Amino acid sequence: xLQPSSLAPQYPGLHSTALFVFCxxxxxxxxxxxxxxxxxxxxxxxxxxxxxxVSGVNWYGAETTAYTPSGLWAQDxxxxxxxxxxxxxxxxxxxxxxxxxxxDPVPSNHFVGLCPxxxxxxxxxxxxxIVNYAGSIxxxxxxxxxxxxxxxxxxxxxxxYIVSNSSNYPESSWTSDWVHVIDWVHGIQxxxxxxxxxTVNYLASDGFPVVIGYDLRNEPHTVCSRRGCNYLGGSTWGxxxxxxxxxxxxxxxxxxxxxANSTCHDWRLAAERAGDSILGEAASHGWDLPIxxxxxxxxxxxxxxxxxxxxxxxxxxGGQLLGINGNAGNSGAPxxxxxxxxxxxxxxxxxxxIAYSAHDYGPSLFAQPWFTTDTCYVSGCSPHSxxxxxxxxxxxxxxxxxxxxxxxxxxxxxxNTGATAYSSAPIWLGEFGTGNSSSDIFSTGAGSQGxxxxxxxxxxxxxxxxxxxxxxxxxxxxxxxxxxxxNGNDSxxxxxxxxxxxxxxxxxxxxxxxxxxxxxxxxxxxxSGQCGGxxxxxxxx
Numbered sequence: 095x096l097q098p099s100s101l102a103p104q105y106p107g108l109h110s111t112a113l114f115v116f117c118x119x120x121x122x123x124x125x126x127x128x129x130x131x132x133x134x135x136x137x138x139x140x141x142x143x144x145x146x147x148v149s150g151v152n153w154y155g156a157e158t159t160a161y162t163p164s165g166l167w168a169q170d171x172x173x174x175x176x177x178x179x180x181x182x183x184x185x186x187x188x189x190x191x192x193x194x195x196x197x198d199p200v201p202s203n204h205f206v207g208l209c210p211x212x213x214x215x216x217x218x219x220x221x222x223x224i225v226n227y228a229g230s231i232x233x234x235x236x237x238x239x240x241x242x243x244x245x246x247x248x249x250x251x252x253x254x255y256i257v258s259n260s261s262n263y264p265e266s267s268w269t270s271d272w273v274h275v276i277d278w279v280h281g282i283q284x285x286x287x288x289x290x291x292x293t294v295n296y297l298a299s300d301g302f303p304v305v306i307g308y309d310l311r312n313e314p315h316t317v318c319s320r321r322g323c324n325y326l327g328g329s330t331w332g333x334x335x336x337x338x339x340x341x342x343x344x345x346x347x348x349x350x351x352x353x354a355n356s357t358c359h360d361w362r363l364a365a366e367r368a369g370d371s372i373l374g375e376a377a378s379h380g381w382d383l384p385i386x387x388x389x390x391x392x393x394x395x396x397x398x399x400x401x402x403x404x405x406x407x408x409x410x411x412g413g414q415l416l417g418i419n420g421n422a423g424n425s426g427a428p429x430x431x432x433x434x435x436x437x438x439x440x441x442x443x444x445x446x447x448i449a450y451s452a453h454d455y456g457p458s459l460f461a462q463p464w465f466t467t468d469t470c471y472v473s474g475c476s477p478h479s480x481x482x483x484x485x486x487x488x489x490x491x492x493x494x495x496x497x498x499x500x501x502x503x504x505x506x507x508x509x510n511t512g513a514t515a516y517s518s519a520p521i522w523l524g525e526f527g528t529g530n531s532s533s534d535i536f537s538t539g540a541g542s543q544g545x546x547x548x549x550x551x552x553x554x555x556x557x558x559x560x561x562x563x564x565x566x567x568x569x570x571x572x573x574x575x576x577x578x579x580x581n582g583n584d585s586x587x588x589x590x591x592x593x594x595x596x597x598x599x600x601x602x603x604x605x606x607x608x609x610x611x612x613x614x615x616x617x618x619x620x621x622s623g624q625c626g627g628x629x630x631x632x633x634x635x
Contacts, residue, residue: 374434
């Protein structure tokens, strides 16, 4: 999400000649099975095989130049984590930057004033304490690589790396940092910047790994200016980075030649490289495999468009997943994972660790063209049906609609990398949020912020139990979500500016709580702190 610029506590807000040999190498390997957190169809399963629905919050700050999750100037991290649990949330998306990870500075006391155990600690040690306490009270974590250099919002160049006169975080650093992160999660002391003194406890109090998985990069996107947008200059999906997607849409992702000089743009192949590196590290140690979460981009060529010239379908940064399937004019490219690899071969295929993520927002962030006087909820209700918008861009992943065969395109060549074909995967709505005025959470008419928020809450709710009111016109499996954000210093805050109570109880007690899942979900009832305590879930519009 776009964040304000102020950092003070008051801020708101493979080539054809090698292909035959390569395929022989792949067929000689056997797929790895998962023993930790894993996926099954559209479902995320815990290590015992039971379904787990991610329903939680974002807690940002460590990706900024504060180098630590926000709010520690107002409350101790134990208090904030207890508040997250007490309000029914089970999972936290925890962002970091590569700069924070590699330099591991000591955050200023200005940012950790009311966290005594944080003062004088290095950034990774503070994070370790947070992860450990979260696990001790039954919460789980998804670690998010939000940026390369420390700062607010998405990386300005729209990519997963940045190499300039002032910043040097090439793709190789991004990938190696991810390998260091999984080592850290498994209690291996890290020495980048400083030497860790706090060891991460791998297991939470429920006996499962506290970290569910890794969100590889926040909001890869196309960079736009007043002069227009440059799709090929930002994060693309399926363009191949020099490997022709029309003849080989499923190449070895390590075979591209752009990695060494940091000129890659195909986000889908980059996600495979990072995911393969993480899974390869886990496999080499005999560890449980984590879930790899891959976000969408922001633009994708339409059926009549080309990557070079468009036209393009525009969507929210991180929310554009059309590239998974492609269309009549552009080959689709789902993410395929292996346990490790290099430019000549890949490790065993992994078929149960991929989940996709999307971000979605309302008109208060930007007045997108689908927010109009005929915006409505149910599929087919108008050209601006929100249910159709969401199913087109990201919810189709949940509907068993991955990789149809489009006219002019052969069926996707899964066998190139030894992968098992899949038609569905879990979808995680990693970011969505709204403000704390009445009009932000209750509809004031078609195309309003309140309409978008109520309709999205109902859309997610329908994936658990379909009712006459919330039925979008098609049947989904349970959706995963994390609200942006818990931060009391954010314009979409759940907690107030003192970080000690809800900023707007109705947002949680009359809306978000109806989508909470798991053992900490607020009980339904009419009393204070109960789901429905400030009113029933409003119907979508």
